[in-house]
Every structure is written in C-alpha cells, then in structure tokens.
Amino acid sequence: MIQLFNVSKAYQRDQNALSDVTLKVEKGEFVYLTGPSGAGKSTLLKLLYCAERPTRGQILVNGRNITRFGPARIPYLRRNLGIIFQDFKLLKRRTIFENVAFPLEIQGYKRFEISKKVYQALKNVGLEHRLSHHPLQLSGGEQQRVAVARALVVDPLILLADEPTGNLDPEVTLDIMELFKNANARGTTIIMATHDRGLIRQFPRRIVSLDAGSLAMDDLPLFKGTADMAGQF
C-alpha cells in the first residue's frame, strides 16, 4: 500500500529532516510512527499527503509513484486519504455538519447521500447532537472527534494521523483509538504519529521509530518490551 525507497528530506542544506528512510506498509496495517520531537514524524506524514516533496528517494502509494505527481493530481490522491492534524484544521466559519460534509462535497456526492454519511460519521464520534454548532463552540476533544469524523467519512484507503490524541484527556483518547480500530477493521491502513507510550502499550501494533530523521526501529510488538522501548521517546 505504501512504500518508501531511500527517502530523504532536507528543508535546509545539510540539515536532513529525514535521512534515507526505506519503509513498507501493507494494506490494512496499523502502524505507530514514534520518535522524539523533531525526529521527522510529521515530515514523513507530509511527504505521504504531498504537502512536501522528498529531496531524494521515491514514494509509492497504492502502486503509484506520488513523488512524480504534479499539483493537479495531488487533490485526487488526498481524496483517498483521511488526514488528521494535531491542530484539527477545521473550517472555523462553518458548522460541524458542513466541516464533515466538505470532503464529500468536493467529491461530488449528492445532497441526500452527504446528509446520511455525515450524520452517521458524527454519530460514530458521538457528536450528532452538535451538527449546527461551530468548531470554536466545541472543546478540544470534541474538535478532534470532528476531525476524525471528517477523515473517516470518505472511507479512506489510508488514514494519516499526526499526534491525534496529543492534547486530549485519556477518556477521549480511548474513544478515538476505538474509532481507529474500527476503521482499521474495515480495511483502512492507518499510520499514526504519536509518542504516547501508554497508548502503544494499550493498543499494541507495529512500531516504526524515527530518530533524528533516520529509521531507528521497525518492529512488531511481539513482546511487551518493544512497546516499552518505543515508549521511551
């Protein structure tokens, strides 16, 4: 589903945010991307949704080399992705319903389909009663749940989540992890950047660890110690 071949990214000369990363993620996998701040987690995710281009190397998503994508093709790639940002990136002037409906509007869904899907997506995150509110009327946790609903409403092939539980209390974190697990069970490939060791321990999955832009570890949590190692970051 996702393959990175010797990918490097330098924002400034001689200062690599990512160095020679080679990685393969199979369809339907759930991968934690861990590492300390500045390790390159966000950069790697940005490369996957084409907000940045690699300085070197190739990236294949669903068999297509996205490093060669021109600006006109990028939106169509993103329509197959669900992206969740740490700062939510919700449309502040629009209602919760409109926020979640937006990716469907872009994809040309009919109005009645949009209503049905949005309601279901908001119900899944427990916010169906907040349809007509605006993002700033919601708590941080609720806003993040709206962002999750927006990412999942299109049934994405791949879900990219950048510290989605970073600012949330443990209860909301568990709710969101349940939503991710359900999406994963439906076949969505998930890459989630986090440094929450408790979370990794609680929901053990494959861990890809970055350190100073390089791949430090890529392991399945066959034993509890691996999760603990990842949790050190």
Add this chain to the structure above:
Amino acid sequence: MILRAGYFLKRALRNMRQSPVLSLASIGTVAVALALLAFFAIAVLNVQQLTASWNENLAIVAYLDDVPEEKIIKGWIKDVESYPEVAKVNFISRKAAFARFAERLGDDADLIEGLGADVLPASLEISLADDWHSESALATVVERLRKDHRFDDLQYGQGWLEKLEAFLLLLRVSGSALGGFLVFAALVIVANTIKLTLYARQDELEAMAMVGGTSLFIKLPYLVEGALQGLLGGVTALGLSFLVFQVILQKSLGSLLLITGIDTIHFLPPVWQGLLVAGGGLIGLLGSLFALRKFVRFGSS
C-alpha cells in the same frame, strides 16, 4: 453542473456576507469608476450626435447684397450646381428669409413685428452631395466660389465644426485616460479586497486543499465573488449615472446642446448599458484572478 454552479454561488454570497465592509468597498470603487466612465460616454455620445448632424447639414450660404433678376440667378444656380461636390442650390429671397426667421422665432415672432420684410438679405443655399460630406470638399467649394467674384459674402460652419471635433477628441482622450485610470484603480482594489479575504481564510484554504479540494474548486467561489462584486458595481454605476443624467446632465448638457439645434439628450443606448454592467463583472473577475494567481499555491512546496 447546475447544482455545482448553485453551490459556488452560495459560497460566494456567503463570503460576501461574512466581510460586508470589504465587499462594499469593492462594489463602491467599481461603481464610481464605471459611473464616471458612463458620464463621459453620455457627453461624447451627445456631442458626437451634434457633429454628425452638423456634418450632414454641411452647407454654404452665399449672401447676395443686390438681388439680380431671376434669369441671372437661375444662371448662377446652374453654374454652381455644375460643381461635382454640389448637390443642390436653393435661392432664398428676402421675403422667404424673413418668413423662415419668423417661423423659427415661434411664439416670439412679435419681436420682429413692424420690421420690413426686406430686412434680411437674400441668399443662395448650397448643399453638398452625399459623397462630398467632408471638410475638404467644403473648403474646395468655398475656394472656387471666392474666385468667382459674384459671391463675396460666404458663410459656412467649418471653423465651428473643427472646434467641435477638437472638443470631442479632448473629451474622448480625457474620458479614456480618467476612465482607464479609474478602472485600473478599481481592479487593484477588487484584487486587494479578495486578497485580504484570502489572508483571513488562509487556514481554511489549506484545510480545503488537505481534504482533496482541487485548485479550481477552492478558487471558484472567490472568482464568482469578484465577478458578483463587479456586476453589482456595474449595476450601481448604471443606476447612479441614470440618476445623475435625469437630475443634472439632461438639464445642463441639454441647455448647452439645445442652442446648437439638438433637441433631445440621449442616455446610454441599451447595448452600452449592458456593456457597462458586463464591464463591471469583468473588472471583478480579473481583480480576483490577479489575487488568486499569486495566492493559491498549496499543492506541494
């Protein structure tokens, strides 16, 4: 497709509602620029109408101090009518000239009561042929008549016509220069208004791009917004210029041009009205295109 058009229109209208001051500034600037252009256009159109009618009536009047016998006059008429540029020569007797003058005075005809019918001179009215309606033809005929010593006192409107055409040219040039400047200013202001809106919504634009919005999908509402502002500016300009035309221009321009024989002052013809509104739309569209050209570039860096 119609549903989509409705969607973009709805979003453009919502954008305008969310920043009413900026939108009004754009509409107002386009309206002022186009209204000024419309005033110049009205003036040019009407003065042009005047020159056209003067051109059409290009004629030379040869006044006769002493009226010779009819037979001799007929000979003169025959001579002048033989000029290729001349279509017709009419003899206006003293009596006929007086009657015509009295008729023109209308209600004020009593002013000349008591004057003798022979107070005005007789004349030959020489009109030019259709193919020779030009100042140079007029000058040629005048030159030839001067050489023929039978006609000394010649009157023709060439000087006036030249002055009027120079005035028309001045009006056109100054109108185009001022109008061009104002249209450019309107374009810059509309572009900046849209740009300010875009700055305020940078996060929103980025979020739209991240969930798969194509550049066109994101830009279109702003293009529609610009065009709408321009169209509204055009309609306002039309209304404004019609109002000013009714209240001021019709009277002032009317009294100026009435002296010269034009009896009705015209507003812009329907095609020009349409062009004014469409021009507003185009200014708005171009303004937002300029703003978006530099702004929306969030594919990848």
